[in-house]
Amino acid sequence: MTVPSTNDIEFRSVAKRYGSVTAVSDINLAVPKGAFVALLGPSGGGKTTCLRMIGGFEQPSEGTVLINGREMNGVPPYRRPVNMVFQHYALFPHFNVEENVAYGLRQQRPKLGTAEIANRAREALEMVRLGGFEKRRVHEMSGGQQQRVALARAIVNKPSVLLLDEPLAALDKKLRTAMQIELQTLQRELGITFVLVTHDQEEALSMSDMVCVMNAGRIVQMDRPQAIYDHPADLFVADFVGKTxxxxxxxxxxxxxxxxxxxxxxxxxxxxxxxxxxxxxxxxxxxxxxxxxxxxxxxxxxxxxxxxxxxxxxxxxxxxxxxxxxxxxxxxxxxxxxxxxxxxxxxxxxxxxxxxxxxxxx
The missing domain is CATH 2.40.50.100 (RNA polymerase II/Efflux pump adaptor protein, barrel-sandwich hybrid domain)
Structure with missing residues (x-):
């Protein structure tokens, strides 16, 4: 059932278990429309599990996940208004740039016209500053360019929510800083909700509007980046976010x-x-x-x-x-x-x- 909501994403008492292992427990989360939220925490903290439940790659063991006020439990990934950028981009090496970006459009039903697909792929590439690269092969591009191709492929379907699973982890420091600025700019231009998973506290603080610090499958603190840094909720947050x-x-x-x-x-x-x-x-x-x-x-x-x-x-x-x-x-x-x-x-x-x-x- 669809209900009016000011949030793009909601978790209501969500838990996820794998056999006897509890990955996340009693998660209550509200992500406002158009926000840039970072899920920050150590390995095993539960952040990637939460991201995968938003994307539909995992289903909650308990509780409810909602997107745009609509319950998503049991809804497969391809039926959700969500796209995901993976850490290693997952581009098709035998496709050129345009074919990679247009792949999702070609799967839509009813089918789109060839001209519309080409135009939308070109627009998406312009948004990520890759206009003119349509015929370039993926292996001919740098890591930063490949990352932008993956972004273009994710936004070409105009999702309500874009999920980013440590998309900058494979880049060197200088390029990572440049791409942080690119992502912030793109998010403001598109006006859609971004959810970033990272274990890099500097990345979370510098890029997001809100930071959700997770540990041992629970949310420890969720607030603005400055408040997280200046007013940590407990010793774990004080230790993990910044130096102390x-x-x-x-x-x-x-x-x-x-x-x-x-x-x-x-x-x-x-x-x-x-x-x-x-x-x-x-x-x-x-x-x-x-x-x-x-x-x-x-x-x-x-x-x-x-x-x-x-x-x-x-x-x-x-x-x-x-x-x-x-x-x-x-x-x-x-x-x-x-x-x-x-x-x-x-x-x-x-x-x-x-x-x-x-x-x-x-």
């Missing part, structure tokens, strides 16, 4: 004082109620200020630089902090005495705004 330092401590009875294992006391802003006891403080590397240790300096964490990675405008330092162990610090070169790099072996002081801490039960 984990500091062991104890939340005292007043609920606002944290005592670290080296005896240092930190004040905690009361963002949420937590029971006193063992906690883990998560702190982003860029939230820490690094200065060379001076005799007059008071406060902060004192340590020794053990490693340095030069990244151009920034540098990453591994610092052995007295009594607490290794810390990772990302420092803008301009913030360290007029751009001088700190050398391994130097003693430094680390300071940070307690408001930048994220505190989770240990």
């Amino acid at each position: 330092n984990r500091i062991a401590g104890t939340l005292e009875a007043d609920g606002t004082t944290i005592r670290l294992s080296n005896g240092m006391v930190l004040g905690r802003e009361g963002k949420r109620t937590m029971a006193p006891g063992a906690v883990t403080v998560a702190l982003r590397p860029e939230a820490i200020d690094l200065v060379r240790q001076l005799p007059t300096h008071a406060g902060g964490l004192v340590g020794t630089v053990t490693h340095r990675i030069f990244l151009g405008s920034t540098a990453e330092y591994q610092i052995d902090v007295d009594g607490l162990g290794d810390f990772l610090v990302t420092a803008d070169r301009r913030s360290v005495q007029e751009g001088d790099l700190v050398e391994p072996g130097e003693r430094v002081v680390l300071t940070f705004d307690p408001g930048k801490m994220h505190v989770f039960p240990a």
